[in-house]
Amino acid sequence: MAGPIAQEIERKLVEALAPTHLLITNDSARHSGHMGDDGTGESHFTVEIESPAFAGVSRLARQRLVNGALGDLPGGRVHALAIRARAPGE
Template sequence: MMGAVIDTIRHKLEEAFSPTRLEIVDDSDRHHGHAGHTGSGESHLNLRIEAQAFAGKARVMRQRLVMKVLEAELAGPVHALSIIATAPGEG
């Protein structure tokens, strides 16, 4: 079951990039006792997104594009976000 934060992130990324693959994993439980861990979940996330929008762009630029879309979530409930952004056919 996904929470409101993950649902919002999924919606924003689908709107911005029309991904062919989108996986969001809540990794918050593994960060118990770490900074940003509130115990409510959805504070530490792993993201894998594949979209044509990333074709021809460097890894850092892809991450910046994702972070711009998720600016509000990164300023609020999301403490840590691991991003793997690829273009179709890159693996």
């Protein structure tokens, strides 16, 4: 079962980018006791997302679209976010 932050990440990305594939991996256990570990167990994530919104868009612009969709989560309640964004067919 995904925690509340993972669920919020999913909801925001689905609403903003209508992904055809979305996988959210909680990497927090690998960073336990490290900087940014706030003890919640939801501080580090990897997002794999495929969306038509990324077609013809640069890697940097894709990162910005994902971060924009997530609002204040990255850098706030989420310490680290790895993003793997692609368009369908890539």
